[in-house]
Amino acid sequence: MGLLAFKDAVHLVSRTGLGAEWDMIKQLEGRSQEDAVNWVLHSAASGLRPTPRMTPWLKLEPMRLNDMKTRNSAWSISQREGKLLQAWWVEQMLATHTPFIERMTLFWHNHFTSSIQKTLQPSLLYQQNLLLRRHATGNFAELLRAMARDPAMLVYLDGYQNTKSQPNENFARELLELFTIGRGQYRESDVKAAAKAFTGWGVDNNTGKFIIRPEEHASDSVTFLGKTGRFTGDDIIKILLEHPRTAERLTEKFWLEFVSNRPDPALVSVWAQQLRKSHYDIQRFMRTLLTSEPFWALQNRGTLVKSPVELVIGTLRTLPYPRESTQELLNLCRLLGQELFDPPNVKGWSGGEHWISTQTLLVRNAYLSKLSRGDLNDKSAAGVKLPNASEEQLVEWLLPVKPLQPLPTTPGARRLVRSLLLDPAFQVS
Amino acid sequence: MNRREFLGMAALLPWLSALPAEVLAAAPRPQQRILVLVKLAGGNDGLNTLVPYTDPLYYQARPTLGIPKHQVLDIGESYGLNPYLKVLKPWWDKGNMAWVQGVGYPQGSLSHFRSLDIWETAVDASNYSDTGWLGALLPGCKPGLHGIAIGDSAVPITGKNCNTIAMQSPQSFLSQISLLEDIQPVTTNSVLAHLTNVHHQLYAAGEQLSKKLQHPAALGVNFSSSGFGRELESVAKMILTGVDATVYMVTLDGFDTHSNQAGVQSNLLYQLAGGLDSFAQAMQRGGRWNDVMLMTYSEFGRRVQENHAKGTDHGTASVQLVMGGKVRGGIYGDKPDLSHLDGEGNLSHSVDFRKVYGTVAQQWLRQANPWKPFGTLPFV
Numbered sequence: 001m002g003l004l005a006f007k008d009a010v011h012l013v014s015r016t017g018l019g020a021e022w023d024m025i026k027q028l029e030g031r032s033q034e035d036a037v038n039w040v041l042h043s044a045a046s047g048l049r050p051t052p053r054m055t056p057w058l059k060l061e062p063m064r065l066n067d068m069k070t071r072n073s074a075w076s077i078s079q080r081e082g083k084l085l086q087a088w089w090v091e092q093m094l095a096t097h098t099p100f101i102e103r104m105t106l107f108w109h110n111h112f113t114s115s116i117q118k119t120l121q122p123s124l125l126y127q128q129n130l131l132l133r134r135h136a137t138g139n140f141a142e143l144l145r146a147m148a149r150d151p152a153m154l155v156y157l158d159g160y161q162n163t164k165s166q167p168n169e170n171f172a173r174e175l176l177e178l179f180t181i182g183r184g185q186y187r188e189s190d191v192k193a194a195a196k197a198f199t200g201w202g203v204d205n206n207t208g209k210f211i212i213r214p215e216e217h218a219s220d221s222v223t224f225l226g227k228t229g230r231f232t233g234d235d236i237i238k239i240l241l242e243h244p245r246t247a248e249r250l251t252e253k254f255w256l257e258f259v260s261n262r263p264d265p266a267l268v269s270v271w272a273q274q275l276r277k278s279h280y281d282i283q284r285f286m287r288t289l290l291t292s293e294p295f296w297a298l299q300n301r302g303t304l305v306k307s308p309v310e311l312v313i314g315t316l317r318t319l320p321y322p323r324e325s326t327q328e329l330l331n332l333c334r335l336l337g338q339e340l341f342d343p344p345n346v347k348g349w350s351g352g353e354h355w356i357s358t359q360t361l362l363v364r365n366a367y368l369s370k371l372s373r374g375d376l377n378d379k380s381a382a383g384v385k386l387p388n389a390s391e392e393q394l395v396e397w398l399l400p401v402k403p404l405q406p407l408p409t410t411p412g413a414r415r416l417v418r419s420l421l422l423d424p425a426f427q428v429s
Numbered sequence: 430m431n432r433r434e435f436l437g438m439a440a441l442l443p444w445l446s447a448l449p450a451e452v453l454a455a456a457p458r459p460q461q462r463i464l465v466l467v468k469l470a471g472g473n474d475g476l477n478t479l480v481p482y483t484d485p486l487y488y489q490a491r492p493t494l495g496i497p498k499h500q501v502l503d504i505g506e507s508y509g510l511n512p513y514l515k516v517l518k519p520w521w522d523k524g525n526m527a528w529v530q531g532v533g534y535p536q537g538s539l540s541h542f543r544s545l546d547i548w549e550t551a552v553d554a555s556n557y558s559d560t561g562w563l564g565a566l567l568p569g570c571k572p573g574l575h576g577i578a579i580g581d582s583a584v585p586i587t588g589k590n591c592n593t594i595a596m597q598s599p600q601s602f603l604s605q606i607s608l609l610e611d612i613q614p615v616t617t618n619s620v621l622a623h624l625t626n627v628h629h630q631l632y633a634a635g636e637q638l639s640k641k642l643q644h645p646a647a648l649g650v651n652f653s654s655s656g657f658g659r660e661l662e663s664v665a666k667m668i669l670t671g672v673d674a675t676v677y678m679v680t681l682d683g684f685d686t687h688s689n690q691a692g693v694q695s696n697l698l699y700q701l702a703g704g705l706d707s708f709a710q711a712m713q714r715g716g717r718w719n720d721v722m723l724m725t726y727s728e729f730g731r732r733v734q735e736n737h738a739k740g741t742d743h744g745t746a747s748v749q750l751v752m753g754g755k756v757r758g759g760i761y762g763d764k765p766d767l768s769h770l771d772g773e774g775n776l777s778h779s780v781d782f783r784k785v786y787g788t789v790a791q792q793w794l795r796q797a798n799p800w801k802p803f804g805t806l807p808f809v
């Protein structure tokens with residue numbers, strides 16, 4: 001395995017992190033591929049920004065059962081604190097030294113979606129975010145079991161209302177359709193059976209923590225995906241983890257996030273088998289992915305669209321331009337279609353080409369244009385200090401493919417960088 | 430056969446291309462039809478908009494909120510308009526106004542977010558889609574610019590190949606678009622192909638729009654200076670200046686009337702009526718009233734029984750208002766049956782909202798109807 005050239009180091013950093021940070025790239029340039037990938041996978045996670053003040057479940061939940069005025073005030077609290085929570089993550093993403101952890105946490109947030117709008121419980125979403133972080137590069141089987149017990153998830157998909165006398169199928173349905181095996185692999189009767197197995201799983205009103213209420217659990221025998229028994233929720237999860245489609249769908253999702261817009265079915269099937277055999281070891285899986293031929297292949301560069309978070313936050317981590325207020329960054333992400341802690345629906349953000357429409361491109365372009373404006377002839381304007389590098393290297397730093405527009409003929413790094421930011425190729429990685 | 434199909438055939442049939450170019454160019458091209466969507470965000474109370482004032486159950490359920498018989502604007506068939514819609518009455522009398530009542534869908538969601546999603550993407554309550562209901566339809570109507578939304582909300586006209594522009598105001602759009610340079614689409618890979626194609630479309634739309642927006646047509650009609658009035662005024666200007674979009678979208682927010690509904694809803698309906706009236710007048714003066722259809726929608730109606738805070742909680746079926754020079758005036762859909770409510774105390778729907786959409790698609794935009802099984806209504 002060869003040593004990483006500058007542009008390969010750029011590729012690894014921008015695909016696994018948020019932006020293409022010069023210092024990180026310089027650290028990895030010249031290392032072996034294996035060494036560089038290990039560095040990404042094993043860096044100790046940065047500390048977290050201070051926890052925003054949020055009203056606990058215990059206080060907020062009873063307010064909802066009260067009169068209209070108290071209910072309205074519970075709603076206002078949830079909106080206000082939801083914004084604080086969004087700001088917290090944005091600031092964490094701006095400050096972290098381990099952006100890979102943020103990327104993985106965001107990946108899981110988009111797999112196991114939950115929203116502050118449906119739950120109206122920002123503190124639960126915060127707890128869920130911590131959970132996703134803990135398991136970010138850990139073990140998917142453990143993560144899945146933990147998510148099925150996560151209070152935000154139990155509220156988001158109505159699991160906490162799933163009882164023996166009144167089964168609620170919402171969580172069971174999404175567990176099958178979105179979190180594991182996917183459509184076409186099960187029937188309605190499997191959804192009903194799974195819902196039954198999870199009856200009694202809820203949130204303790206006194207503590208806001210997960211609880212199993214045996215008296216609400218339907219313990220009769222059911223048939224789920226061809227197996228019959230008196231199943232608990234964990235039994236259902238076990239069966240789903242043994243199903244080949246679970247690992248395959250997860251592998252496809254990882255491919256679309258990190259490799260290219262066209263998963264290779266043969267390789268997906270091989271990686272999925274390895275994933276299942278490793279009992280869903282995510283770190284080992286990511287090593288396979290990041291050291292694979294398709295990950296590094298030149299024809300796959302520039303085939304992933306930068307998400308709004310990558311574009312808005314990643315560009316700020318890459319270039320030393322003065323940044324907008326956190327509220328304005330959140331507003332930009334919203335206009336670009338990605339509100340943290342508030343995905344559009346339970347399927348999450350579709351990503352890829354869906355990020356790009358005439359609407360969003362206008363805002364993307366305006367943001368980058370505003371960010372990079374200023375006196376382009378002034379070398380040291382207001383703290384904007386660009387790396388001392390050749391023109392060729394600046395191009396390789398900021399674009400994954402050759403520029404689509406001609407470069408400016410007037411020399412000067414600031415002018416060149418602005419032109420690269422406004423090149424359509426800057427939208428991809 | 431429309432013009433596009435005709436030209437497509439011309440390429441296949443060599444003898445057709447021997448015809449002089451003028452003959453082809455003269456193929457009848459109807460004036461572009463336009464749809465203006467008016468989103469009433471928050472869930473508008475249908476029962477207090479189009480009031481079933483002869484139904485005693487209405488007054489039973491609405492002891493404080495019921496609009497007294499002597500205040501409603503009688504429009505016949507035992508319905509009355511909310512008195513704050515007064516300026517729209519002449520359009521009703523002219524036969525340019527249709528009401529569709531009892532519009533909803535099975536298993537109505539009581540969540541703003543989810544129900545709006547369902548309305549805007551035209552899916553069943555258990556499905557999800559990334560594409561707005563017009564997002565897949567509009568690219569078939571014409572090339573170029575498809576939709577313009579004023580405000581942030583543009584989901585109905587969102588789709589991968591739907592060229593939509595969302596603007597806070599024409600002014601902010603002009604400043605944003607001036608920052609964009611044109612690019613020729615590339616084929617390096619499919620992602621860059623999509624990206625550069627969208628970029629090019631955006632530039633072209635921007636060119637057209639900025640040229641026109643710099644010299645807007647004079648409307649000769651006064652609009653109210655409320656945000657909503659200004660938004661509709663901008664739309665009217667774009668249409669009469671000859672901006673070439675099929676759908677425009679504006680939003681009036683604040684219909685989530687859990688408490689003290691009367692004052693809030695009256696004020697909103699007053700704004701709505703004023704805006705729509707000015708807009709209709711402007712279209713009539715500009716000679717485009719026959720090419721325009723206005724349609725309101727809201728994520729849901731409200732609970733039949735008023736609550737203890739003189740408001741109403743989230744409900745299901747509600748009313749949609751449709752206006753236009755070619756609209757067939759009248760009331761469509763069944764009278765809301767207040768004696769048969771669902772478990773939550775909500776109305777059952779008698780018209781699936783996709784029946785309304787299908788009518789718009791087929792009868793107005795002249796496209797294949799993606800919601801055929803729901804049928805159509807004769808309001809246009």
